[in-house]
Amino acid sequence: MNEMGFYIKKLMVTGKNVENAIVTFETGLNIISGPSDTGKSYIFECVNYMLGAKDVPKKIDESKGYSSILMEIVLYSGKSYTLKREFGKNTIEVYDSPTLSIKNNIPEILNYKHDKQKTDNLSAFLLQKSGFIHPTSVLKKKNGELRTLSFRDLPIFITINESKIIKDKSPILSGQFVSVTVEKSVFKLIVSGIDDKKNDDIIENDNGSKAKLEGQKELLDRLIHEEEKYLFNFPSADIFLEIDxxxxxxxxxxxxxxxxxxxxxxxxxxxxxxxxxxxxxxxxxxxxxxxxxxxxxxxxxxxxxxxxxxxxxxxxxxxxxxFSVCPYCNQKVDGSHETECIGEENEVNITESIEAEINKINIQLKDLESTILETELEHSxxxxxxxxxxxxxxxxxxxxxxxxxxxxxxxxxxxxxxxxxxxxxxxxxxxxxxxxxxxxxKEIVLEKLRKQPEKKNINTNENEGLILSAYNEFCKYMSNILKRWKFSKEPTVIFDEGKFYVNNKLSNDYGKGYRAIIYSAFAISLMEYCKDNNFPHPGFVVLDSPLTTYQGKKEKEDDEVENDIQAAFFKDLSSRGHKMQIIILENKEPNDKVKDKINYIEFTKDKSFGRYGFFGITE
Missing domain, CATH: 1.10.287 (Helix Hairpins)
Structure with a gap:
């Protein structure tokens, strides 16, 4: 694997009377996860600004008082540089040392704008560190007009924000009609290494060349083979015939x-x-x-x-x-005392009252017994x-x-x-x-080949064949990574006329969650492809919210979750080599096994637990 390119080691935002906001990265997989409004998108904007973007990072409450950004990069060959840019300035200071040592160094001043003739600009500096020769020509218009490659042609391949990652356009196209030709040319340059200046006699619309037809035949043969292989795994067709x-x-x-x-x-x-x-x-x-x-x-x-x-x-x-004492008058009772004390009439009334009360209670008791009997019957x-x-x-x-x-x-x-x-x-x-x-x-292509006259420009045909072969080889890389991510059982990727077809379906036609997965696979596959084939590439990819819009399977059991794209995505990227760098800014987080293998940074948005966000807590 080649040592062209670099990785981002540190990003630091500074200012007067404020605490530096710092995040440190490593080679391999880096994930910054956390809720919204914790500074993840701000980090992305800072990286993009340091790579030559015109727009200053969006102002947020937490960024008040900060005035400049420092970004330390390390070449895969081992050399460190620090880039410093103040907000709103069109120049970048480049220090030939790590961030901690810049006070002892005098910086080189570079302009942020690309210049096709000069090298004192950020674009030329970054292109050279990525392995590109400056100037390198790309096709600007279909009539053959050329322009030089700028580093700002590359963000579509290496720094993909949350809106771009779900766009319904081909991953190699920005959506600007006037840029289609140059964007196709840049992609061709990256995957094939062929500079349009060396091949300016190629006419873009020459669809009838023998080399292109041979490439189409080769692609069709591969597609037919893949479809037949897929058909081979089906049960016997007789099974279907037996079922009404x-x-x-x-x-x-x-x-x-x-x-x-x-x-x-x-x-x-x-x-x-x-x-x-x-x-x-x-x-x-x-x-x-x-x-x-x-x-x-x-x-x-x-x-x-x-x-x-x-x-x-x-x-x-x-x-x-x-002998007794009267309860009424407390006098001794004798034979005549009863009459004298209570009187004869009262004696009769007391006796009758007792009898009447006894009769009354007996009647009530009889009624009560009847009621109890009825109630107990109802109870039963x-x-x-x-x-x-x-x-x-x-x-x-x-x-x-x-x-x-x-x-x-x-x-x-x-x-x-x-x-x-x-x-x-x-x-x-x-x-x-x-x-x-x-x-x-295929028969149509073969018929064209049979009628194809010999071309005088042999070099042109060879280049076209090499380009088609490079496209096909890159598609294999992209198919493999989608397979590792469990996108489908045997995913196929085809590139044709600037468009990607995944499983014979235009990538634009997928839902936004799957478009984000496809774009992520494209960017990471391109980096792997360039590294393996010794082609220039910056050596890193930054993805903002590649999984946020993806809705995976409902979690039931651990082994079932493992089959989901999200789990396979994190698991695969955690095993990427250390000669490339992947930075992911995401609301979703991987499992603990993946966290232990990577550089994982969590923003909690909790004042009492962990790191609150990119910036410190402001009162």
Whole structure:
């Protein structure tokens, strides 16, 4: 692997009377994660500004008082440099030393604007450190007009912000119509190493050259082989012929609806039964309490009867006493005392009152006994009703849980299986159609080759062949990384006329979450490709929010989560070599195993825990 390029070692924002905001990076994978508004996007803007961007990082409350940025870079050959740029200035100071030693060095002053003739500018400096020869020519217009390569042509490949990463354009295009030709030319230069100045006799629209046709034939042969290989893994086509899928599918749907309706009805009955049972249980408790109170009242009545009978019978014993003291007047009782003390009329009234009270209590007691009997009967009937309804409830619940729901689950499984087979059949037919189309297209190319006259410019044809071969080789790199990320079982990538097709689908047509994954794979694959093939490349990639918009599988079990793109993405990038650098700014975070292997920085946005953000906490 080559030693061209560099990595970012340190980023520091400074100012007067403020604490330096510093973040340190390493080779390999670096992840800065944390909630929104912790400075992740500000870090990205600072890096972009130090690489020659015109726009100053957006002003935020936390950046007040800061006036300049320092960025330490280290060449993969070992040499360190420090770049310093003040906000709003068009010049950059370059120190031939690490950040800690710049006070002892005199800087070289570079202009931030690219100059095709001079080297005293940031673009020429960074291009040279990335392995490019300055000046290098790229095609500006289709008529053959050239211009020199600028380092600002490269951010589309190395620093991808959160809006660019989900754009619905090809990864090599910015979306500006006037820049399409030059952006295609820059990508061609990076993957093939062919300078347009050495090849300025190539006409961009010459689609009929023999070398290009040979390249198209080679690409078609590879695509046909891949499609046939994919078709080979299908079950026998006879399986599909035995299944009348649509009719069976409709029957299953009717049966499923019937079971669902029955489950709803039984559930409704069960819910009503439950309500009735709970209502009767409440009433049962109230009646039980009422019976207890009735028995207490019965005891009280019996107690009153005993007391009155005792008083009545006590009169008999009281009259037989020879000596006693009157309870009314406290005088000695003799034969005539009773009449003298309470009078004859009062004596009769007391006796009658006792008799009347006894009769009254007996009547009340009889009524109470009747009421107790009726209440206890109601109590028993409630208990019988509760037990009967509970038994009915259990029968219905058992029917739902052990009969209807298993039947529903079974039918759903069968339906899912039929859907899977239907999709498989559609995929099988679609694959056969693609193979037929590719073979037809190959025949057209072969016919053109048979009619192709010999070209006088042999060098031009050779270059075109080399470029097509380079495109195809890069696509293999991108396919491999998407496979490692579990994008699909056997992902295929095709590059044609500035557009990328992933699994025969235009990359623009994917949802934004998958577009971010594809763009990330493109940028990292390009860096790996250049390193492996000894082509110039800055040597680092910065991705802002590559996973934020991606919605992975619902987490159920650890082994299932491992199959998701997000987990595979972090796991694969954590094993990248140390001759390249990947910096990811992301809301999502990897698992602990990945964190232990990489340079992981977490912004917590919590004043009491960890690092709050890029800047310190301001009161």
């Amino acid at each position: 899928m649509e009719d069976k599918f409709k029957e299953l749907q009717v049966e499923l609806r019937s079971i669902n309706n029955e489950i709803k009805e039984q559930t409704f009955i069960k819910r009503n039964l439950w309500s009735e049972i709970e209502e009767k249980k409440s009433k049962y408790i109230a009646v039980s309490e009422l019976i207890k109170r009735f028995h207490l009242l019965e005891e009280q009545y019996n107690s009153d009867l005993k007391r009155l009978i005792f008083v009545k019978e006590g009169d008999h014993y009281f009259s037989q006493l020879n 009937e409630l208990l019988i009703d509760i037990e009967r309804q509970q038994e009915e409830y259990e029968i219905i619940n058992d029917s739902i849980v052990n009969t209807l729901e298993p039947r529903e689950t079974n039918i759903r499984d069968i339906i899912d299986n039929y859907i899977s087979q239907r999709d498989m059949l559609a995929d099988y037919n679609s694959t056969n159609e693609r193979i037929t189309d590719l073979i037809n297209e």
